Every structure is written in structure tokens, then in C-alpha cells.
Amino acid sequence: MLRNRDDIAAGKLWQFPGGIHPPQRKELANKTAIRRLPPPSRLLIPFKQHIGQPGTVLVQEGDHVLKGQPLTAPGPNSGLPVHAPTSGRIKRIGEHPSAHPSALPVATIELLSDGEDEWAEKHPIADYTALSSSELIALIAEAGIAGLGGAAFPTAQKLAADGQLDYLIINGVECEPYIVSDDRLMREHAAGIVRGIRILQHISGVKNVLIAIEDNKPEAIRAMQDACSGTENLAVRIVPTRYPSGGERQLIQLLTGREVPANGLPKDVGLLMQNVGTAYAVYRAIILGEPLLERVITLTGEALQQPGTVWAMLGTPVDTLLKQAGYVPYPNARVIMGGPMMGFTLPTLDVPIVKGSNCILAPAKRELPASTTEMACIRCGACADVCPASLLPQQLYWLARDHDHDGLREHHLADCIECGACAYVCPSEIPLVHYYRQAKADMREQYIEKQKAEIAKERFEARKARLEREKQERLERHERAAEARKRALAEREAKAAETASASGSDTTGEPNKPANDRVAAAIARAKAKKAEQQKAAQATENPEGQADAKPEAQTESSNSAEALKASPDEAPENDPGNDKKARIAAAVARAKAKKAAQQGSD
Structure with a gap:
């Protein structure tokens, strides 16, 4: 973390790969002071003006709002609010074309100014050192401050990142041609920038500060050196003019010799970087109690009669600013938001200035070369020579054309900063950055779809x-209910058996025999006994009858058969379990009784 620290303190500069030297053209707009324009009659304020989620609206159509009043509540994932840049009435809340190459509609609040510019209540902090870092970070978030260097990353989220830091870098390089917003801000508000730097130091706990300025800004260098004189641990570093030295990774390598790893952040190498415009916005938010309502915009290009820099309220339509600068349109004229290297042509001028805007370029017809027909790549390798990220632009171009997203990831397309140096030197006029941006958008869309599919x-x-869990629980409940029914049935049967046992048993010692069986058996035994008694009585009366025993036995057998056939209704009713022998004995007894009766009548 502390490598190169002695060399850094001594003011040594390193080199980053690639880079180009395009014409600067900064003299068009940096000759006059920053102008303050009257509030526009109409403002278009998008909910989302930063990296992250948009907020939720707090106002309704027809509401009257004051300058500095929050219009949205912060969205999730470190979102930021937006505020009313001036006092007036909410005319409409709906979608409006965005400040984007596609001009896709986004949620926007249309505010009609009342011309009073009346402030809501401010809450300035007299002594910021009495507040903790977390309290100051919360105030910065409430002020809606995002990085004003162009990326518009939430400043509070950047300050809240964990990690041991040994340098705070303030970026005042502003390397892109034409743009002079930071240059004029450092010339005119150096003291406020330094006070904002001190607040950032207090929040992050960083002791040493490096303020980087390109050597083509001598007035800004003197102003910042004067503002830093007498203060400890603030050093102004003058870096050579080479595009894109203002890129975050390139400037870090230039000042410290450290390289931010792929997919890493400056904090991974012990550094924190903020733009000079961001430092000034922090000063106004904490010391003056003013949220981020305006920023310095460069109005430049030979199609403007009054180029320069202005304090533009966020939400000011581009066409309003162009009229203030004396824009003279012509057929097929282009208006670019941003610089000629990283900016984009606006499809419509009815789009607003947002937190990440820093320049409106209106070139004359002869000023910037018109787009020519794209030709075939001749594989000259010039693009690779100037790439500041040490990528292979030619290979990325082929992969992007083939929609080979895996190949693009392998060749680190994400490390491309879209500086446009490769397209600037391409002899075949291939808009390489266009292909890279399209590929990144496709990959983001693919990633989002993949995330949705995974969810x-x-x-x-x-x-x-x-x-499946509910089904298993139902089966277990049914099994438990079935077991309970079985246990209840078994208990009832056991109880019935106990009741039957307690009621006694029959003479045969068979207590568990069914009642019908016992009754039938008892009847049969009684009849058989009676028949034997009658037979014994007859034998006593007629001892000669022994000779007729055999015929009598035969007669008894036939009578028994007849009794079985002729007297089925004499058998006990509902007696399915009668013993066969008992029935035969009963039939024999009846036959004998009948025969004895016949003999008695004779």
C-alpha cells in the first residue's frame, strides 16, 4: 500500500501506455468568466441523474416548490435525490427524452419557474469537524452529489467504501479538447475547492492530497497553488498534456506508478479520487447548506456567437442554453453533449442538462470532419499503439461484430474507458467505440436476462x-391419522373382549366361543340326552327288542336322514357355525323320539 511513497512525495511522475495529442481548441471558451444566467422558464428534471436507481417522487402535479426542495426520495442501492433548481410550479410528471444517444424517455419532472428563485430553508454547518464521517456522508447523500467529472458515481457511496487510504487525488486535468469547465472553476473558486478538499480529507481520514492539473492550464495552476499555500499535505502536481491523462486509472498510474487491477477500484491500491467540481459541490453542501442544483457547463464551438462557460441549472434544456450562447444552426448541424472524443450527438435539443453533463459542443460545418463511410480494417495496429488501457482494439472490434461475448470478456472489454483514441487514429474511419459501446450494452442486457432467469x-x-414439502407433510398427517384409527379399533376390540370374558363361559369351558354356537350345542346335547333316556326306558320295557337292533339301527339311520331333509326349519336360526356332529346328534334324537312315540301309540 505504501509502495512508491517516497517518489510520490518527491513529485515524481510515471507514464501510462498509449495516448494521443489531438488539437486542444480550449481557447474558444476559456477567455471569459463563468456567466450566471437567469432561471429558465422551464426545467426538465429526470429522476435519475447518476449511476444507480432513481428515487421515488415526493411531489404532485400542481404543487408549488421552493429552490432546494427535494423532489424525489433516494432510491435503493445508494440512490440519490434530485432537488428543485429554482422555485416554481410542477406542471407535469411523466416521461421525457433523455440526455442519451438514444433519447429514450425517462421519468421526468417538468417545473415551470416563477421567476422568484425563492430558497427553501438551508442548513449550513459552521464547524464540520464537530460531525462524524458518517454524519457528513449522510449530508452529502442528502444533497444529491454525484461525481461531476462525467461518470456521476454517487460521492457518498465512494466515500463510504472501506479500505486503508494513503492519498486523495483531486482530478483537475480535464484532458478532452474544447472542455474548460474545471479550468474556469479552479481559476475563480480555488478557495472553495480547497475547503471542499479539507472536508473530504476529514471524512476519508486521508492525510496527503495530490491535486493534478495539466500544464496547458497555467492560470488554474497558479490559482490552486495560491489557495494551497500555507496548508500542509496539499500538493499541486503539473502533468503533461496528453489525452486521456484525465482518466481515473491513467492519472493514478501517472501520479503514483500504481496500477488499478482489472475489475478493481482505486481503493484497492490505497487511493481515492474526486473531481475538482465534486470537491466544490461538497463545500457548498456542507458549509453553505446548498444541495447540488447547478454546475459549470462549457458552451463551445464555432457555431456559437458567444462561447464560454455558464452556471447552468440542472434540468435546463439544451436549446435554451444554445439560444443564450447565440447558436446559429445550419442544415444537418450536429450538437454534441460532451467533447469531440467521448461525447455523443444529440438526436433532439429538447433534453436537459444533468449532473454528468459538462459541455455542449456546437461545431461549424467545417470545424469537425463529417462522418465518412466505414472501410475495411487494414490491420495496421495503430489502435493498439494508442490504447491507454493496453487492450487489443482490433481484436475487440472483430469479436464485437461477431457478438462473441465470451471472447470480449476474455479480452477485457470492461477495461475499455471509451476514450476514442483508437477511432481517432484509425485510417479506415471505423467507429470502434461505437462497436464497443454496443457490445457492452448487449452484454449488460444479457447479464440482466441471465439474472432474471436465475431468479x-x-x-x-x-x-x-x-x-413437495407440503405433499410430504400431508402424507405424514394421513399416516398418523391411520395409525390413530388402528389404535382406536384395537382398543375397542380389546375392550369388547374384556367385556365378553367378564360375562362368563359355557359348560364346555369355551368362553370365547360365539353365543349362537354355544346355544345350539346346548340344545343338541339336551335333545341327545333326552333321546338316550327314552331309549333306556324302552329297553327296560321290551328286553326282546334286542333282536331287532340291526333293523332298528337301519331304520334310525333312514329316519335320521329323513329328519335332516324334512326338518331343516327345526335347526336353530341364524346358526352358520353349528357343529356337524351336533346337528346329526339332534336329528338322530328326533328320529328316536318319533319312533318311540309311534311304538307307544301301538
Whole structure:
């Protein structure tokens, strides 16, 4: 973390790869002081003006708002609010074309100025050192401050990142041609920038500060050196003019010799970087109690009669600013938001200035070469020579044309800063950055779709598991209920058996025999006994009858058969379990009784 520290303190500069030297053309707009324009009659304020999620609207159509009043609440994931740049009435809340090459509509608040510019209540902080870092970070977030160097990353989120830091770098390089917003801000508001730097030091706990300025800004260098005189640990570093030395990674390598790893952040090498405009916005938010409502915009290009820099309220339509600068349009004229290297042509002028805007370029017809027909790549390698990120632009071009996203990831397309140096030197006029931006957009869309698919899959799997769990729980409940029914049935049967046992048993010692069986058996035994008694009585009366025993036995057998056939209704009713022998004995007894009766009548 502390490598190169002695060399850094001594003012040594390193080199970054690639880079170009395009014409600067900064003299068009940096000769006059920053102008303050009257509030525009109409402002278009998008909900989202930073990296992150948009906020939720706090006002309604027809509401009267004051300058500095929050219009949205911060969105999730470190979102930022937007505020009313002036007092007036909310005319409409809906979608409006965005400040983007596509001009896609985004949620926007249309505010009609009342001309009073009346402030809401401010809350300035007299002694910021009495507040903790977390309290100051919360105030910066409430002020809606995002990085004003162009990326518009939430400043509070950047300051809240963990990690041990040994240098705070303030970026005042502003390397792109034509743009002079930071130059004029450093010339005219150096003291406020230094006070903002001190606040950033207090929040981050960083002791040493490096303020980087290109050597083509001598007035800004003197102003910042004067503002830093007498203060400890603030050093102004003058860097050579070479595009894109103002890129975050390139400037870090230039000042410290450290390289930010791929997919890494400056904090990974012990550094924190902020723009001079961001430092000044922090000063106004904390010391003056003013949220981010305006920023310095460069109005430049030979199609303007009054080029220069202005304090532009966020939400000011581009066409309003161009009229203030004396824009003279012509057929097929181009207006570029940003510089000629990294900016984009606006499809419509009815789009607003946002937090990341820093320049409106209106070139004359002869000023910037018109787009020519794209020709075939001749594989000259010039693009690779000037790439500040040490990439292979030619290979990325082929992969982007083939929509080979895996190949683009392998060749580190994400490290491309879209500086445009490769397209600037391409002899075939290939708009390389256009292909890279399109490929990045496709990859982001693919990533979003993949995330959605994974979320849908997780939801499906969770639902499937839930249904399976509920099914298993139902089966377990049914099994428990079945077991309970079986136990209850067994208990009832056991209780019935105990009741039957307690009621006694029959003479045969068979207590568990069914009642019908016992009754039938008892009847049969009684009849058989009675028949034997009658037979014994007859034998006593007629001892000669022994000779007729055999015929009598035969007669008894036939009578028994007849009794079985002729007297089925004499058998006990509902007696399916009668013993066969008992029935035969009963039939024999009846036959004997009948025969005895016949003999008695004779």
C-alpha cells in the first residue's frame, strides 16, 4: 500500500501506455468568466441523474416548490435525490427524452419557474469537524452529489467504501479538447475547492492530497497553488498534456506508478479520487447548506456567437442554453453533449442538462470532419499503439461484430474507458467505440436476462420444494391419522373382549366361543340326552327288542336322514357355525323320539 511513497512525495511522475495529442481548441471558451444566467422558464428534471436507481417522487402535479426542495426520495442501492433548481410550479410528471444517444424517455419532472428563485430553508454547518464521517456522508447523500467529472458515481457511496487510504487525488486535468469547465472553476473558486478538499480529507481520514492539473492550464495552476499555500499535505502536481491523462486509472498510474487491477477500484491500491467540481459541490453542501442544483457547463464551438462557460441549472434544456450562447444552426448541424472524443450527438435539443453533463459542443460545418463511410480494417495496429488501457482494439472490434461475448470478456472489454483514441487514429474511419459501446450494452442486457432467469429458476425451485414439502407433510398427517384409527379399533376390540370374558363361559369351558354356537350345542346335547333316556326306558320295557337292533339301527339311520331333509326349519336360526356332529346328534334324537312315540301309540 505504501509502495512508491517516497517518489510520490518527491513529485515524481510515471507514464501510462498509449495516448494521443489531438488539437486542444480550449481557447474558444476559456477567455471569459463563468456567466450566471437567469432561471429558465422551464426545467426538465429526470429522476435519475447518476449511476444507480432513481428515487421515488415526493411531489404532485400542481404543487408549488421552493429552490432546494427535494423532489424525489433516494432510491435503493445508494440512490440519490434530485432537488428543485429554482422555485416554481410542477406542471407535469411523466416521461421525457433523455440526455442519451438514444433519447429514450425517462421519468421526468417538468417545473415551470416563477421567476422568484425563492430558497427553501438551508442548513449550513459552521464547524464540520464537530460531525462524524458518517454524519457528513449522510449530508452529502442528502444533497444529491454525484461525481461531476462525467461518470456521476454517487460521492457518498465512494466515500463510504472501506479500505486503508494513503492519498486523495483531486482530478483537475480535464484532458478532452474544447472542455474548460474545471479550468474556469479552479481559476475563480480555488478557495472553495480547497475547503471542499479539507472536508473530504476529514471524512476519508486521508492525510496527503495530490491535486493534478495539466500544464496547458497555467492560470488554474497558479490559482490552486495560491489557495494551497500555507496548508500542509496539499500538493499541486503539473502533468503533461496528453489525452486521456484525465482518466481515473491513467492519472493514478501517472501520479503514483500504481496500477488499478482489472475489475478493481482505486481503493484497492490505497487511493481515492474526486473531481475538482465534486470537491466544490461538497463545500457548498456542507458549509453553505446548498444541495447540488447547478454546475459549470462549457458552451463551445464555432457555431456559437458567444462561447464560454455558464452556471447552468440542472434540468435546463439544451436549446435554451444554445439560444443564450447565440447558436446559429445550419442544415444537418450536429450538437454534441460532451467533447469531440467521448461525447455523443444529440438526436433532439429538447433534453436537459444533468449532473454528468459538462459541455455542449456546437461545431461549424467545417470545424469537425463529417462522418465518412466505414472501410475495411487494414490491420495496421495503430489502435493498439494508442490504447491507454493496453487492450487489443482490433481484436475487440472483430469479436464485437461477431457478438462473441465470451471472447470480449476474455479480452477485457470492461477495461475499455471509451476514450476514442483508437477511432481517432484509425485510417479506415471505423467507429470502434461505437462497436464497443454496443457490445457492452448487449452484454449488460444479457447479464440482466441471465439474472432474471436465475431468479425465476430459484423461485421455481423454491415453489417445487415447497409443494413437495407440503405433499410430504400431508402424507405424514394421513399416516398418523391411520395409525390413530388402528389404535382406536384395537382398543375397542380389546375392550369388547374384556367385556365378553367378564360375562362368563359355557359348560364346555369355551368362553370365547360365539353365543349362537354355544346355544345350539346346548340344545343338541339336551335333545341327545333326552333321546338316550327314552331309549333306556324302552329297553327296560321290551328286553326282546334286542333282536331287532340291526333293523332298528337301519331304520334310525333312514329316519335320521329323513329328519335332516324334512326338518331343516327345526335347526336353530341364524346358526352358520353349528357343529356337524351336533346337528346329526339332534336329528338322530328326533328320529328316536318319533319312533318311540309311534311304538307307544301301538
